[in-house]
Amino acid sequence: MNTKPTMKEVAAAAGVSVMTVSRAFRSDASISDATREHIRKTADDLGYVFDSVASNLRSQRSGFVAVTIPSINNANFADTVAALTSRLDAAGLQVLLGRTNYDMAEEERLIGQLLRRQPEALVVTGGHHTERARRMMQKAGVPVVETWDLPKAPLGHVVGFSNTDVMRFMVAHLTARGYRRIAFIGGDSAYDTRGADRRRGFVAAMEERGLDPSRLITVGRPPVSMREGAAAMAILLDTLPDTEAVVAVADPAAFGALTECARRGVRVPDDIAIAGFGNFEISGVAVPALTSIDPFPARIGEQAGQLIADLLRGDATKNGPTLIEVEPQLVARASTGAG
Amino acid sequence: MNTKPTMKEVAAAAGVSVMTVSRAFRSDASISDATREHIRKTADDLGYVFDSVASNLRSQRSGFVAVTIPSINNANFADTVAALTSRLDAAGLQVLLGRTNYDMAEEERLIGQLLRRQPEALVVTGGHHTERARRMMQKAGVPVVETWDLPKAPLGHVVGFSNTDVMRFMVAHLTARGYRRIAFIGGDSAYDTRGADRRRGFVAAMEERGLDPSRLITVGRPPVSMREGAAAMAILLDTLPDTEAVVAVADPAAFGALTECARRGVRVPDDIAIAGFGNFEISGVAVPALTSIDPFPARIGEQAGQLIADLLRGDATKNGPTLIEVEPQLVARASTGAG
DNA sequence: ACATGGCTTGTTAACGATAACATACAGAAG
DNA sequence: CTTCTGTATGTTATCGTTAACAAGCCATGT
Numbered sequence: 001m002n003t004k005p006t007m008k009e010v011a012a013a014a015g016v017s018v019m020t021v022s023r024a025f026r027s028d029a030s031i032s033d034a035t036r037e038h039i040r041k042t043a044d045d046l047g048y049v050f051d052s053v054a055s056n057l058r059s060q061r062s063g064f065v066a067v068t069i070p071s072i073n074n075a076n077f078a079d080t081v082a083a084l085t086s087r088l089d090a091a092g093l094q095v096l097l098g099r100t101n102y103d104m105a106e107e108e109r110l111i112g113q114l115l116r117r118q119p120e121a122l123v124v125t126g127g128h129h130t131e132r133a134r135r136m137m138q139k140a141g142v143p144v145v146e147t148w149d150l151p152k153a154p155l156g157h158v159v160g161f162s163n164t165d166v167m168r169f170m171v172a173h174l175t176a177r178g179y180r181r182i183a184f185i186g187g188d189s190a191y192d193t194r195g196a197d198r199r200r201g202f203v204a205a206m207e208e209r210g211l212d213p214s215r216l217i218t219v220g221r222p223p224v225s226m227r228e229g230a231a232a233m234a235i236l237l238d239t240l241p242d243t244e245a246v247v248a249v250a251d252p253a254a255f256g257a258l259t260e261c262a263r264r265g266v267r268v269p270d271d272i273a274i275a276g277f278g279n280f281e282i283s284g285v286a287v288p289a290l291t292s293i294d295p296f297p298a299r300i301g302e303q304a305g306q307l308i309a310d311l312l313r314g315d316a317t318k319n320g321p322t323l324i325e326v327e328p329q330l331v332a333r334a335s336t337g338a339g
Numbered sequence: 340m341n342t343k344p345t346m347k348e349v350a351a352a353a354g355v356s357v358m359t360v361s362r363a364f365r366s367d368a369s370i371s372d373a374t375r376e377h378i379r380k381t382a383d384d385l386g387y388v389f390d391s392v393a394s395n396l397r398s399q400r401s402g403f404v405a406v407t408i409p410s411i412n413n414a415n416f417a418d419t420v421a422a423l424t425s426r427l428d429a430a431g432l433q434v435l436l437g438r439t440n441y442d443m444a445e446e447e448r449l450i451g452q453l454l455r456r457q458p459e460a461l462v463v464t465g466g467h468h469t470e471r472a473r474r475m476m477q478k479a480g481v482p483v484v485e486t487w488d489l490p491k492a493p494l495g496h497v498v499g500f501s502n503t504d505v506m507r508f509m510v511a512h513l514t515a516r517g518y519r520r521i522a523f524i525g526g527d528s529a530y531d532t533r534g535a536d537r538r539r540g541f542v543a544a545m546e547e548r549g550l551d552p553s554r555l556i557t558v559g560r561p562p563v564s565m566r567e568g569a570a571a572m573a574i575l576l577d578t579l580p581d582t583e584a585v586v587a588v589a590d591p592a593a594f595g596a597l598t599e600c601a602r603r604g605v606r607v608p609d610d611i612a613i614a615g616f617g618n619f620e621i622s623g624v625a626v627p628a629l630t631s632i633d634p635f636p637a638r639i640g641e642q643a644g645q646l647i648a649d650l651l652r653g654d655a656t657k658n659g660p661t662l663i664e665v666e667p668q669l670v671a672r673a674s675t676g677a678g
Numbered sequence: 679a680c681a682t683g684g685c686t687t688g689t690t691a692a693c694g695a696t697a698a699c700a701t702a703c704a705g706a707a708g
Numbered sequence: 709c710t711t712c713t714g715t716a717t718g719t720t721a722t723c724g725t726t727a728a729c730a731a732g733c734c735a736t737g738t
Contacts, residue, residue: 004480006694017718022696030715047478052455053401054694056392058723072420078412085438094452097436099424113433116391139386141343226624255624262626282621285565285594287601345724356688361726369686393724397693682736689730700719707712 005046014042025050056118065093065308066119068110070102070126070192071223076278077125079297080147080304084123087305091312093120100125102191102222108133115140121308127151127158128193143311145304148194148295150325157311159304159324163194166293167201168208169330170247170275173291175209177337179245179273182206183215185224185232185257186249192222195249198277202247215240224249229256230263237264243272245336251276251283254290258335273336288334295328344385353381364389395457404432404647405458407449409441409465409531410562415617416464418636419486419643423462426644430651432459439464441530441561447472454479460647466490466497467532482650484643487533487634489664496650498643498663502533505632506540507547508669509586509614512630514548516676518584518612521545522554524563524571524596525588531561534588537616541586554579563588568595569602576603582611584675590615590622593629597674612675627673634667 011018016039023029024039056062065088069077085095098114100107108130114122121142127149129137137144137155144156149163174182184203189196199216206213217236219228229248233256236243248254254276261268268274268288276283279294303324332338350357355378362368363378395401404427408416424434437453439446447469453461460481466488468476476483476494483495488502513521523542528535538555545552556575558567568587572595575582587593593615600607607613607627615622618633642663671677 008694018694019696019719020717023717026696030717032716035716049479050455051457051694053392053395053457054723055696056723057396057725058694058696060723062392071417072411073414073417075412078410081411082438099421116389118390118392140388226620230624252620255621259624259626281565281591282594285569285598287598347724357724358689358726359687361724362687365726369684371686374686390724393693394726395693396695397724397726399693679738681738684735685733687730687732690728692727693725695723697722698720700717702715702717704715705713708710 005048006051007048010039010043010046010048013046014039060118062118062120063092063094064096064117064119065121065123066096066098066111066114066117067123068098068100068107068114068125070100072097072099074223075280076295076297077148080125080301083298083301084305085301087302088308091305091309093308093312104128104130104133104193108136111136120312121145123147123304123308125149126194127154127160129155143308145307147300147304149197150323154321154323157307157322157324159300159307159326161295161326161328162201163197164201164204166277166295166328167198167247168205169328170277170293171202171205171209171211173330173332173338174245174247174273174275174336175211177273179336180211181215181240181243182211182245182247183217183236183240183243184247184249185217185219185229185236185253187220187222187224187228188218192224192249195222195224198249215243219253222249224253226252226256226259229253230260231256233257233260237261237266237272245269245273245275248274248276251278251280251290251292254292254335255282255286258286258288258290268335269337275336279331283331283333286335291333291336291338292331293328294331296326299326344387345390346387349378349382349385349387352385353378399457401457401459402431402433403435403456403458404460404462405435405437405450405453405456406462407437407439407446407453407464409439411436411438413562414619415634415636416487419464419640422637422640423644424640426641427647430644430648432647432651443467443469443472443532447475450475459651460484462486462643462647464488465533466493466499468494482647484646486639486643488536489662493660493662496646496661496663498639498646498665500634500665500667501540502536503540503543505616505634505667506537506586507544508667509616509632510541510544510548510550512669512671512677513584513586513612513614513675514550516612518675519550520554520579520581520583521550522556522575522579522582522585523588524556524558524568524575524585524592526559526561526563526567527557531563531588534561534563537588554582558592561588563592565591565595565598568592569599570595572596572599576600576605576611584612584614587613587615590617590619590629590631593631593674594621594625597625597627597629607674608676614675618670622670622672625674630672630675630677631670632667633670635665638665 023031024036098110203213217232219232275291279292283290283292362370363375437449542552556571614630618631622629622631
């Protein structure tokens with residue numbers, strides 16, 4: 001009673017060999033229904049708990065898929081993780097989640113830690129990593145999937161979209177509605193690499209159209225909060241009052257900007273238009289509703305999970321790395337005069 | 340090169356025994372700095388990755404703390420997990436996260452899965468569990484911490500607050516400001532047990548003051564979304580137009596309610612007051628800012644992590660289960676005529 | 679010079695499960 | 709009746725690391 005029972009105890013109590021107990025706890029093994037039933041019941045009575053650690057060591061399969069995301073508290077990444085988790089769950093795999101806090105150095109540390117647990121696959125957010133992190137992932141000997149991005153030099157598989165190109169849709173939408181003096185609100189580029197990509201995309205798209213791409217407001221480290229979005233809007237209204245439209249790096253910042261307008265009596269979209277990115281719930285609910293871009297986070301998780309399940313079952317085409325592009329979609333709403 | 344190197348290979352390459360390599364990868368073991376340095380370098384050159392699985396089996400220490408939360412995408416729980424994670428990280432422990440989706444049956448399944456990984460402690464959200472889940476946790480032989488609640492019959496340790504009592508503060512605040520006809524917006528009680536507790540607390544507090552506690556709007560399964568909050572407000576305004584104040588089970592629902600008022604031209608707080616729970620960022624940013632209750636999620640995670648670190652170091656007082664109450668605080672803002 | 683003790687390194691067995699192989703047995707086929 | 713086939717169970721060795729114990733070496737004190 002002092003120490004927790006092992007298969008040995010269960011085997012003794014059930015009058016069978018340890019191997020038979022082992023088989024009773026797996027789905028595919030050949031064992032008669034009666035024996036399995038009997039062993040399960042005996043185990044239950046003894047309070048036996050299967051030890052995955054020992055199982056993992058002997059079978060050399062951890063059942064883990066390591067996943068890193070910048071922040072847990074972000075509806076977009078959470079949706080991806082949720083979809084990924086349920087897809088992998090169906091394949092008998094468990095997600096081992098790590099949070100990088102938008103920091104490549106932290107990501108490197110985390111990947112090192114996660115790899116020690118012998119994951120069967122690795123899913124990371126974004127395509128920017130430290131050199132050491134890249135090397136670790138390449139030598140890990142398991143499938144690597146980069147998500148939420150379309151890296152120029154992928155480490156392995158990719159499920160995502162181009163954060164640069166996506167801004168073209170947004171600038172096209174705004175110029176089509178007649179806006180010319182358009183500003184961008186984002187965070188410190190040294191950290192949020194995907195946000196920096198979107199800013200780059202914004203600048204490029206503006207330049208392509210011969211428009212001034214210099215209205216850039218930077219506020220703090222990512223993720224850019226609602227409060228910081230409001231602060232950025234305050235700066236913008238104070239320093240560049242003739243701005244006609246604002247694109248925020250993500251919806252929470254866009255919503256913060258919207259609230260600042262409300263506080264100042266600036267009408268949206270009559271006086272200034274606002275748009276975000278991510279299609280967070282708040283964008284559909286806010287008054288006025290915010291134009292955004294839906295990157296289909298759940299679809300990203302679903303596809304990544306499917307890919308990994310296929311790869312590990314071994315029946316996937318082994319024709320090198322897969323690239324799955326999940327095309328984002330512009331959602332036009334009242335905040336840019338649409339909807 | 341085909342198979343990944345083990346300590347054996349590293350030992351051979353470095354010209355030492357396997358045991359010495361093992362020591363080189365731990366912090367406390369007695370080994371000379373020169374040898375450690377040499378082994379670390381050799382290991383690095385070989386691309387050796389420490390195998391936690393084998394280590395865990397032999398040492399009977401997994402380095403895991405299993406944690407269950409209802410939803411990943413909730414700023415409150417995310418803050419708790421973040422604080423818990425960083426506190427445990429300092430103690431060399433890794434969080435193994437599972438999401439219950441506000442479902443006790445799912446929680447039971449999850450706890451069973453997590454226990455197989457031999458966690459060194461278990462942190463669960465809430466004090467309501469299935470009978471089987473309770474039994475599993477009690478027999479797990481590791482510290483169990485229930486959070487975000489103050490259960491009547493705790494399983495072990497507790498770090499939280501009473502979801503029932505907390506509504507007393509809110510009703511007191513509203514009645515002090517002169518509101519009498521107060522409604523409550525919540526989700527299906529069969530799922531969100533903490534939400535149901537808050538609803539119970541609301542009813543009790545209203546009755547204590549001789550006020551009508553029957554203005555209860557129920558919308559869907561938890562978590563109650565912004566959209567559902569808006570829908571609930573629509574129902575309320577249509578069916579009980581003389582309501583003076585509304586308390587939502589959580590801030591997102593409260594914000595949804597606020598947006599519905601904005602769409603209808605109902606003024607807040609002049610025509611109706613709104614309050615929420617959780618002190619999410621949105622409540623401080625919304626216009627008008629929303630009155631809420633701050634449950635100090637980070638403090639909950641911090642305390643739970645500290646408790647576990649102490650317990651596992653063994654130097655904690657073993658005087659039975661610990662109960663740490665983290666007192667929530669009312670944050671009065673413009674949406675109830677304050678601030 | 680020799681015992682003592684601290685520091686560093688090595689040897690052996692074990693953690694709890696499963697892969698691989700061996701074997702027993704029942705019913706089918708010849 | 710013998711051989712064959714397939715299902716159900718058992719035996720042995722092993723996954724990669726570390727606990728426990730053993731032992732060597734060197735400096736120090738007497």
